[in-house]
Every structure is written in C-alpha cells, then in structure tokens.
Amino acid sequence: MKATYDWIREYVPAFQGDVREMCERFTMSGTEVEYFEQVGDDWVIEFAVTSNRVDCLGVLGLARELAAATGLPFVPPRVELDETAAAADEVCSVAIEDLDLCSRYTARIIEGVVVGPSPDWMVKRLEAIGLRSINNIVDATNYALFETNQPFHAFDLDRLKDGAIVVRRARKGESIRALNDKVYELDSEMLAITDPSGPVAIAGVMGGAATEVGEGTTRVLLETAWFEPMSIRASSRRLGLASDSSFRFERGIDRGNVDRAAGRCAQLIVQVAGGRHRRGLVAAQGEVPAGRVIPFRHDQVKRITGIDIPLPRCLEIFTALDCATVVDDPARISVVPPSWRGDLEREIDLVEEVIRIHGLEALPVESGMRVMTVKEGRQRKIQGLVKNVFVAAGFHETLTTSFLAEDAARASFFAKATPITIANAMRKDENALRQSLLHSLLAVRKTNQDHGNDEVRIFEATVVYLDHDGRSIPEHLPIVGAALDGGLREARGVVERLLRGLGIEGSVFGRLDEEVSSLLDPTCATTLRLADGRVLGHLGRPDRRIAAAHDLKSLPCYLELRLDRLSELASLEPKYRPLSRYPAVKRDLAIVVDEGLLWQEVESLVRSLELADLDAVEFFDEYRGKQVGTGKKSLAFSLTYRSHERTLTGDEVDASQQRLIAVLGERFGAQIRA
Template identity: 40%
Template sequence: MIVSTNWLSEYVDLPKSLDELTERLTLTGLNLEGVETVGDDTGVDLEVTSNRPDCLGHVGVAREIAVLWEKELKIPTAKPQAAGQPVSALALVAIEAPQLCSRYTARVIKGVKIGPSPEWLANRLRTLGIAVINNVVDATNYVMMECGQPLHAFDFAKLNGGAIIVRESQPGEKFTAINHQEYELPAGTCVIADAKRAVALAGVMGGADSEVSDATVDLLIESADFDCMSVRSTARALNLHSPSSYRFERGVDPEGIDWASRRCCELILELAGGQLCDGVLDEGSERPARPEIKLRFEQLPRVLGIEVPKPAVRKILTDLGCEETHECDHCVKVIPPSWRADLTREIDLIEEVARIHGYEQIPEDAGVRMAASTRTRSDRVLEKVRGVMVAAGLNEALTLSAVEASWCDAFRPWTNAEPLAASTPVLRGANCLRQSLVPSLLTARRHNEKLSNPEIELFEIAKVYLPQSGDELPAERRVLSATSGRGFFEAKGVVESVVAAVAPAARIAIEPAELPLLDPARQATVRLGDAVLGVLGELSESGREQFELRGPATVFELDLELLIEAAELRPIAQPLSPYPPVSRDLNIVVDEAVRWSAVEETARTAGGELVESIAYQETYRDEQRLGVGKKSLLFGVQLRSAAGTLTSEQADAVRDRIVVALGKSVGGALRA
C-alpha cells in the first residue's frame, strides 16, 4: 500500500522527520517497503498484513498516526448536495444472491461532463502509481485510496431498464471486462447485471459495455460489500486481479460503505458538475451487532510482563475507535470499531495496547509468568498411536494433501463422491484434495523400492477431505494409514494393538470388504461397535501394477476420530490372578461362509469371565473328510480364574459351553 505524505497531511499532522514516521509505523505493524519521491510529493510503500484492511486507505493510516502521536484526526464530512428527482424513480436495485452480497448502495448523478482531472488529483494518483483516466473514474479511484472502499461508476444510459441486479452467473455466460477481454464465467460467479446482461464482475472489474466514456452524461455510483471468498474465487479463476478485488478479499468496513458513496458523489459534483438525485438505493441484510469484548487489567502484566496504567489502557482503546461500555477496577469492556474486524478476543485488545504503548517499553528481561497447559484428548491418543506404530517397526511419513485425480479413483474407503479440485495444482497434476492417505503412501513405497531400500514400513497420521452436499466445506477426517511388506495377519495384529492401546475394553470385528485395489480374499472392513473403523488388506496383483510396485504390500486405514471418541485415557489397574491358566484346543467344523470373528465372539461370550484369551491357529479344508462347503477352525482358549486353580472338569465344562453355543449361533460342530 503506497501512501502520499501530502495526502496524509490533510487528515493528520505528520512528524517533521520521515524516518521517525516510518520507523514508528514499522514498530506498530506497518512495515516500510520503500520510499520514492514523485514531484513535490513522497510515496511511502507500507506492507499491510491481511488482518488490517482498514490500512488499505489513507484515512486508515492517518488514524494510526493520530493514535501514535496523539494528534487530531480530520476526516471529510462527505455531504453532497442533492437537488434532482428521487433516485427511486429512475433506478432499481435487487440482490438475488444475498450470500454473495450483503449490501449494495447506488446513487445517480445526471448531467456530468467528462473531462481531465485537475492536477492536484492527478498528481496524487500518480504518486500511488495509478493511471489517470478522467475526472469520474479518477474520483472513484481517489475515494478507494482514501478510505479503502472500492467503488464503480456505470454509464447509467447503458444500463437496460435502469436496473442493477446482483446475481449468480448463468451457465456458459460470457462477459467482456473493461480491459476488453472476454471471459466465460464459472458457475456461481457473482455478477452485477442490468435487465438483460452482466455489466460487471462483483468486486473485481467493470464491464466494457457500461464503462464511462467521453459521451457519458448520467452516472450510477456503486458502493457495496461483496463476499470475500466469492471475490477471491472469481479473481483467481479468471486471473483477473485488481485493487478492488484486493480490498474485497480482505474485507471492507460495513459502516463506511455509505460514507464512501457520498464522498465519491461530492467529488464528482465538484470535478464534473451535474446534479445528484435525491436519496440512495440501499439494499441488503441487517448488519449484525458488533460483540462486546472484555479486557481484564490483570492480563496485561501476565502476557506482556509490564504494568500499563489503567487510564492509558482506556485511552488507547478509545483512540483506536473502540466504544467503552463498562469500566471498573479490574476490567474494561469495549465494542470494537466497524473497521477493525480483527478485534474479536481479549488477547487482540492486549496486542493493541502493547502495539500503541510501544513494544520498546517492554524490557528484554521482563518476567512473564508461564502457565501450565494440558494436552488435549486428541494429543494424548495420537501419542499412544504413534508409540504403537513405531514399536511395530513402522516409520512415520509425511505426504502432500493434494494428489492426482487418478489416486482418488484408485482407493475410496470413505466416500464415492468426486474429490474437491483446486484451480491451481500444488504440483503438476496434483489438483485434488485427497480422500485417502493410502495412494500417497504407496507412491512413497514405490520410490523406496526404486532406491532398493530393504524394509519399507510406513505410516502417516493426517486429514482426508470428504466432500459434503451443497456448498458446505469438506469434512476433514483425521485418519491413520499404513503400508507394510508384511502379510494380512501381521497388519491385522498392528490394528488390534493400536485399538488395545487406546481403548483396551473395545473389541473390533472383521467383516467382508470390496475394494478393487485389494486382493478379494485378503481384505476386510474393520468395525468398532456399530461404526466402521477402517479397512485392511493386501494389494492385488493389478493394484501393485497400478502403483508400479515390485513386491507385496499390505495397507490399512483407520478413522482416528472414532478411536479418539472411544479412547480410555485413565489407566485402570487390575489385580493379576496368582493361579495358573488352563488351555483347551477346539477344532470346530462350520460352513465356509462363517467368519472367524463370529466364532471368536461367540466363544468369548459363552466362556464368560474365565476366558483370558482366544488364539486362532489354522483353517483346514477337505471336501472328502469335512464335506462340501465346510471348513474346520482350530483355535485355543486360555482359561484362568482369580478365585483358584481351575480343575480339568471346570475347564471341560467351559469348553462344552462354547461348543454348544457355537452349534446354536453358527451351526458349528466339534470335529471328531
């Protein structure tokens, strides 16, 4: 943001030394980028951070100077004289896309005479590096650089029906901007239209069909508030950036919109003559009340390390434009000004006090009391998960969130919706937000294979982005994903270890899955209660070919949000039984369709509290001995009692209960 010292001096008395001015502004957040002399004026280039759009105009910078040097701020009153017919009889404003435009104001000036701008105005624009066009266009640019509110002047005679309609673009709609380039507008683009066609891109650029020319006699002056994201999306999609879009992307002062409109009309009447029609067309929604913020005086020394006198604190906040609503011995409550949307919390007010009071007032050895912080539930769970994964021999990886579209198609464990795509790829072809970490890890695996690394055991904890219906932001789900050179059962053991470490009482269930990337016989859906925890499986031959892998690979992906919800973070000690265990092996014949998880759950339930563990051993198939469509499952059950040593009769009774329960639930029979 380049500011003119001659221009600034109209609003506030400047320090005599330019170095003093720029140094103090730098210390308070407006970093000096450069200084250039233009004629008898000086242009000062200041870096304005994105949270301070109020300083994208001379009035905002002058306000900072007035507070820092305790000077009077002089802002023009902007009271143009209206003498024409009512504007409502000439023009119409309608907002058909209120989510893209919260407020739109329009005034009409009739009988202007287009001509060159006076030297004083032209020189100020030249100091800022802005091209001089004519007295009307220059007036809109002047006011924008004065207060930071973009404006636009339409040739009123070129607006069909005298209508201004704020709407979304129509499918395939084309628009010719004032740079005389034609653009095909993306769906949902916010446009300003008349009764027949689009005449401006809202917040970005006006149209060639309605621009002010030497033949213009009547004007319609626009001053509005457009949605930041809409303006940013339009400017980037069309690669059409402007000083207006730069300001709308950061937000404008909602209560400065009408002042900018009046100020612009006042200048045009002075420079181009004409007659201002009575009234203003002001459409839009009610502006929400600004929230009250409480600042506790005791927080200042806790955060800054120094005491700031209470009267000084109150004066700083009121000088910045805050409205004081309460003051007592321990706190002050204020409502921030409309131009400071960045002030929303107590810590924001503390920063403002420190900034204006002067960071140089804080000694280097100032003591700031440290307060102990506690880790969140999520942090504690992730620490446990990482510990298990590292103990299992896996290394943590870090991959990009943007991937190729083909990667999203390759593995879809969470959604079948099309991935969200960015207009500008992070890397060549990587323009989609990933819906799974598995493709990224498999690509890392391929890279390690090419480097002949002998062991490639990787895991990653990151977010995936799942599209929602309508215009909602994507669901950001944190997941744990891994790729290993070990087999299905080893990977399943790692999954069980993760669950056991985080939620010891929880039991996972294994169910069939149908993912094209994985081997049909060695893939599964992992459930935790009634919810899907994740997926697990070995890559099929075609899956390995798809990712150009030479060796076998197993993958799994788990929903960490579900694990965090089920986590048991308070350690509970239980006494160990002093008595020895008793083991029994069972060989159960079941139908081919019966899964081990159903057998294990039934056996555990039937055995009751005496069952300490159940261990799968093997599956045996023989049509001649077992019958067609049958298999036998061999597993061991370890029993232990806390009350005494189990006898053989007691252990056999538990075994028999298990056999009976398996016969009822899954049709199992003890193999002879």
C-alpha cells in the same frame, strides 16, 4: 500498499515530523514500511500491511493508525453533498436476489457530468502510487478507492437498461465483455451485477465494457457495495482476473463505511467532473451483524506483557483506536471495536492493541525465568558423534535437497516403498521425495567433477521418507550416506572406524543383499549386518548404470547406514581392558589359497583354534600373480602372541604356528609361501 506523505498528512494535519519520522512511527506501531522515495515534492511510501489489517489498505486507514500511534487528532475529509430536489430512485432501482453474497448495495446518481481529463493534483497522486489517469470520473473512483478503502464502480446510467440493477448469481451460459475488453464466461458460483438485458459487471472484480463511462456520458450511476469475501475470491480465481477492487473485497472491507464512502466518492466526482447529485441513496440490504462486545480484564495486560499499563492509559489507547468502552467494573470492562476492525474479536486482540500502541520499547530487559536443565536426545547425540567421525576422516558435509525425479526417488536401501510424490511440484526433475542419499551424493560428485575437484569425500546425515506401512505420517528414516574416491576397503575402513568409535561390536560384513543388487555392484560391495541379522547398511561401488546416468568418469565408493540402528546399539562409555606388561611375540605368515576363499574364512578358522595367548590376527596384504599361479592368491597376515602372566618363549609360539599351518593346509589346502 502505496500512499504518499502529503496525502496521509492531510488527515493528520497536526503531524509535524518529516517522512523519515512518519515511517518510523508506522514501523514501530506495526505497519511496516518497505521503502520510501521522493516523487516531485512529495514522498511515496510503500507499506507492508499485515493480512489482518485490511483497514490499512486505504490512506484514511493509515492516517487513523498514525493518529493513534502519535496521539494526534484524525481529521477525515468533510462530506457535504449539494443534492437536487429530484430523487435518485426516480431514475434507478436496486434489488439483491442473493443476500448471502451481498449484504448492502447502494447507488447514487450524478447528472450533468462532463467527462474529460482530471485536475493535476489528482493525476499527480494517482501516478505517485502507480496508477494511470484515465478520465475524471474513473480517476475520482480510483482516488476515492485508495482514500476510503471502499471499491466503487461508475456505470453510464443511460447505458443501463431501465436503470434497473439486480444483484444475483450469474446463470450458466451468461458471459460479459469486461472493461479490459476480454469476454468472460460466468457460472452460478459467481456474483453478477445485472440489468434486464443481462450481466453488466462481475461483482467486486470488474465492470462491463457495454456500460462503461466514456466521452458522451452525462449521467453516472455510482455503485458502492459490500460483497461476501469468499465469493469474490472464488470469482477472481476462477476467472484468473484480479483488480484493486477484488483484492480488497476478498479480504473483507468495512461494512460500516459503505454509505459514507459513497458520499465521498460522489462528492469527488462532482468536484472534478461537474454535475449535481440526485437526492438520496438507492439501496438494498440484507442482514448486517451487530457490533461485537469484548470483555477485557485489565490484569491480563500485565499477565501477558509483564508490565503495568494503568487502566486510564488502556482506555486512552482504546479511544484513540475508536473503540467504545464501558467501564462498569474496573477489573472487567466492555470494549466495542469500530466496524473496520474485524480483526478484533478476543481479549488477547485487545491486549495486543494496548502494547502495540503503548510501544514495545517499554519492555524492560529483565526476567525471572526458572532454571531448567537440558537433556540431549540420544539419537541427536549419536548423529553428532557419527558426523564427527566422518569429518575427522576427511569427509565434507553436504547439503542436498530432499527432492528427486520420481524415477531416481525409487532408489531405496532400506524399504520397498513407492516414493512420495509432490502434487504441485515446480519441476519434473524434482517431483518426489528421496528414499536414499545415493543419487544426491553422486550428483554432488558430478558437480565436483565438472569443477575439477578430486579426492572427493562427502557425506550427509539426514532423514529419508519411506511411505511403506500405511502410517498417516510416513516414516522419516535417519541415515548417513557417504561417497569417496577410493576402493571398497577404504569405505569399509571408515565404517569399521565408525563402529569402533560407537562401541558397536559383533556386526558382520557379508555378501551384498540381493534386494540392493540393482543399486550396488555385487562383485564389489558388502552388506553390514548386526549380530541378530538385522541390516545396518550397505557399501560398495554403485551399479554401473546408475554411475553412467550421472556421467561420472571414475566410480566412487558409496556407503549408507541406518542412524536409528547405530543409535540403538552405540555404547557411549568405553570400558578399560587391562594391558599386558610382558613383551609380544609376532609372527608373519603368507599362505597361498584358492581365489574364492575369503579372508574372513581364514580369520575365523584362526580364531576358532583358540591358540594359547594369541592376542591379535591382522591381515596386511594380498597378492595375485605368476609366483602363486592362476586361480590362486596369497594372503599375508601377522599373529601376535602375548601373555598377561609371563614372557613367552619362541618355542611355545612356534608350536602354535605349526598347529595353525597344519590346520590351514588341511582345511583350505593352503601352502605356506616362503
């Protein structure tokens, strides 16, 4: 909403401050100023009027606010009409058929106008607030609209059939050529202003071309009405047509302002276009709701704001806001807000008015809030630890959006669910909610490929959306996903380190779960399960087709883990285990076995032998090549023996080693490599 400094000051003449001070007063009393700038010898001010203050969409409303905020008098323009003896109702009639959509419709008749250009002062103000001057009649209605916040429409009376106006719902098949020269098909949901020949205006939205005021016009019928907001909004939406009038009607203007505003507009028309008013207002009206009485308990001001604002000050504020007050009991008074303050309905609304006008600056900085302790939720805490491990391992945290193309959103490691789609998506490639971070992180890898960044290690901990069990609010599954330039063992190393950090024991890496074999390459991937068989996550090379879709030159490794299960199993207090004070004896062993044998099988066999004082079994190398022959591979590992009671001798360790070598040979046909 734009207005000018001089225009506002015209109605608060006692205000002596400059434009900066005026803006400051508005801003600090709740009507925010977006900016102000000089235009000629005046200043244009752009206001951000809040949605509850429709009354401030006019200059008079703004002036009223300034007066209330400063305590200065508000001086609205005087409306005095010089009417002829002939009555208006001799040349026109008004009827409302659909009272539910229009509670008051008035017509004033001005005769003998001369259509022409507007005076400079009017043109200047209209142009300052961004309007174009059209002719003196139209300009007068626009000027009055922005002053009084009441929309008007001027008809050429001689072009209205019989001067007979009927306000009714449009009928199917009716149409109208509007002032913008476009034809609009109307329907029975829309309110129309009609004469016996059909619609002459789309109520509250736009007038018709056929009855437009133009050069030859001498007699004007000025429409001033109150239309039901919902109806105007519906018409405006359905027709895709909005105007300064519809903008105000659909927000609900002041019912009490109609007649006064009609007089003001009629006065302006005569002032700029000449002519005389016919006597009286031709009006039709439905039921108008009575004014509200709001009980106001003075002690609520202190209860809510914390400060003592004495009753006389509260009453002064109500008076400044044109609220009538009845003080029967000082503890509980009655307040009747003015007709333009439809936003004041409850006691709390009045408390807000009191502190708003009194000034929030009055609040001191002091507080007696009780002391409260803070607990940190387990899941949040674990998520923090997980993130720390990734960062310490050289990963950078990313922030990717939750949206993917529907097809990519199908990718899911933890549920077979259909992705949730967005009904009003802005883009086709962002029309569904993701169920995995796989595509998001591969896309980030591609971005970095394009920027020439290598050694990429990225991760993100977030929720994905699984609509799989008929809940009204779908599952928000917390996960962590990561991608790294490196092999499966590096990815696994990160996961192992993470599990160790969280004190999770007994989880097992196994062959890749069939269900995710379209996402990861089964020949270079593994599924991590808990001791009870539940899946904790998956890691490995992405499927080639997926990688190709992202146009990646080299394949990173990807891992995705369930944070809910990590959180469930984490044990956050490490337990001390005694340290042996005797030296360790270490033996390395390299065996040649079949290609298909997994290290895991060798390791569990070693452990199952329960060799005396065996402290650790550690893999350190694998080898394939001529020396071991085709179809074979060599596995090298070390065994550490250590007792808690004494120093071990080489002989006893060698005995254990011999037994191990024999069993490995028996079970796996393993040959010792020299």
